[in-house]
Amino acid sequence: MYKILKAEKLADMIYLMDVEAPRVARHCMPGQFVIVKMDEKGERIPLTICDYDREAGTITIVFQTVGASTHKMATLKAGDSFRDFTGPLGCPSELVEEDLDTLKKKKILFVGGGVGAAPVYPQVKWMHEHGIDVDVIIGSKTKDMLLLEEEMKAVAGNYYPCTDDGTYGHAGMVTSMIEELHAQGNRYDVCVAIGPMIMMKFVCLLTKKLEIPTIVSMNPIMVDGTGMCGACRLHVGDEIKFACVDGPEFDGHLVNFDEAMKRQQMYKTQEGRAMLKLQE
Ligand code: FES
Incomplete structure (x- = not known):
């Protein structure tokens, strides 16, 4: 226990x-x-x-x-x-496995959306502990939904909160904050985006245009978590990968987000029945 x-x-x-x-x-x-x-x-x-x-x-x-x-x-x-x-x-984050001297030369942008701020945090903290200052964009619907703000401020080089309703920080989606930082002359070597699939999809469409290599952390339905059941499979480029053993991080520019989101929808009805049972 x-x-x-x-x-x-x-x-x-x-x-x-x-x-x-x-x-x-x-x-x-x-x-x-x-x-x-x-x-x-x-x-x-x-x-x-x-x-x-x-x-x-x-x-x-x-x-x-x-x-x-x-x-x-x-x-x-x-x-x-x-x-x-x-x-x-799963595999540790690609960046924390990199050679430290190479990593220190990179300008890194982390983007977290909603509850995605939580998995962004240990990576940013690890960077801070290894003397690497990174830029962090965290987005949420409202100020009240922003997660781990004090913790994030303590470890991020620059911290950019965004709210959809404009109640706090940058008013708008994380993608418009990325555009703003780019317009200000920031040039990133790598972006790590973690959040709802739809957010990661749109971050990737933008970073592809801006030519920023992007790592995403996929969160599909999982069952065994050991590569046996196939529940978490997704297309990454021409290959089929299992998020639980090959990921959860992948090259965001190669992930087929539309297919991954469709697979997630498949479980919605089943989930609805389970919710009704819970309320009985
Ligand atoms: Fe079963 Fe990944 S959860 S293969």
């Missing part, structure tokens, strides 16, 4: 938990994820690691309530436990 040490509501429908998982905390790297299960018959839920404390043996996860299982998960409190907490899964 994996004990929840802290459970906090960060924003509407968005929750943070610190979970005691020493083995995962010892081995994980930014970019990797875990699959959690609340009980024996529970759904396997993939969640990107938002932070880790190797000494305390804890992992921080951030999740949004999107379906029946995550709604149930949001009711868990400090002191409750997860039945399974499997990880670290």
